[in-house]
Amino acid sequence: MAALVLMSSHAGAQETATPVVSIASLEAVTVEAPMVSARALESVASVCKRISDKLASVAYQECVELQLQYSGHRSVEDIPLLIKEYPPLGRRQPQARILLVGGTHGDELAAISIVFKWMQTLEKHHSGLFHWRINPLMNPDGALRNKHSRTNANGVDLNRNFATPDSGVDAALEYWRVKTKQRARRYPGPFPLSEPETTWLFQEIRDFKPDVIIAVHAPYSLVDYDAPDRRNAPRKLGHLYKNLMGTYPGSLGNYAGVHLGVPVVTLELPHAGIMPTNSQINRLWTDLVRWLVRNT
Numbered sequence: 001m002a003a004l005v006l007m008s009s010h011a012g013a014q015e016t017a018t019p020v021v022s023i024a025s026l027e028a029v030t031v032e033a034p035m036v037s038a039r040a041l042e043s044v045a046s047v048c049k050r051i052s053d054k055l056a057s058v059a060y061q062e063c064v065e066l067q068l069q070y071s072g073h074r075s076v077e078d079i080p081l082l083i084k085e086y087p088p089l090g091r092r093q094p095q096a097r098i099l100l101v102g103g104t105h106g107d108e109l110a111a112i113s114i115v116f117k118w119m120q121t122l123e124k125h126h127s128g129l130f131h132w133r134i135n136p137l138m139n140p141d142g143a144l145r146n147k148h149s150r151t152n153a154n155g156v157d158l159n160r161n162f163a164t165p166d167s168g169v170d171a172a173l174e175y176w177r178v179k180t181k182q183r184a185r186r187y188p189g190p191f192p193l194s195e196p197e198t199t200w201l202f203q204e205i206r207d208f209k210p211d212v213i214i215a216v217h218a219p220y221s222l223v224d225y226d227a228p229d230r231r232n233a234p235r236k237l238g239h240l241y242k243n244l245m246g247t248y249p250g251s252l253g254n255y256a257g258v259h260l261g262v263p264v265v266t267l268e269l270p271h272a273g274i275m276p277t278n279s280q281i282n283r284l285w286t287d288l289v290r291w292l293v294r295n296t
């Protein structure tokens with residue numbers, strides 16, 4: 001049975017809580033960020049509190065026990081952007097580095113919750129096969145405000161705020177003016193990487209050097225793929241089927257997949273506010289890992 005993502009009943013949060021994996025030390029996850037405003041010092045635990053208050057599918061304790069780390073970057077409204085790393089284990093050389101990002105659009109709550117579910121899977125089963133870096137919530141300002149929004153606190157669509165080096169610096173703005181009739185939901189920002197959230201992702205790609213980027217969205221119910229060679233696109237992941245969309249100026253797929261040549265797998269869940277079933281969540285994950293094994 002599908003579970004609503006919207007909430008805010010803690011009873012709902014309890015239903016999907018998963019077993020404790022490790023004891024979290026709140027001291028260990030306290031954000032250390034001198035010379036910034038008081039809000040920037042918001043601890044990882046308090047971000048978890050806000051996430052669990054918003055998302056029925058993410059329990060507070062479950063979030064805290066993941067021991068997410070402060071990335072060193074904050075949103076426009078000074079909420080820490082959080083990272084979980086599943087590093088190489090022992091002497092096993094990981095097959096590839098995978099960057100997984102949820103919640104680029106703040107109103108796609110299922111795209112945040114499902115990344116938390118997959119982190120729970122990795123907590124139990126990370127074997128060192130891949131080196132993962134995961135940000136479950138790239139746009140906390142949009143997601144965590146009372147009336148959640150697609151855009152960040154500056155009203156910018158973060159998936160249109162990347163550079164389009166081959167098309168000129170104003171390609172995204174021009175596209176927005178001409179093709180989208182200046183829809184506020186798709187405003188690309190005044191210039192590429194004008195936003196701290198996209199600056200984080202830009203630096204993450206530069207420094208981590210992922211072999212594949214996975215971005216989770218909703219609600220178009222499909223798998224998209226941006227890469228120099230799109231023939232490797234996943235035909236089907238779980239209940240989602242391949243449906244290759246165009247690439248938009250300023251999008252992550254355009255920037256990383258086309259310009260940098262780092263394949264971007266975009267999962268569009270069927271509903272922004274309703275979680276897939278547990279079996280669908282698990283099937284999406286196993287199909288995704290299977291595709292990564294064959295294509296990295």
Ligand SMILES: [Zn+2]
Binds near residue numbers: 104108216217218
């Ligand atoms: Zn989206």
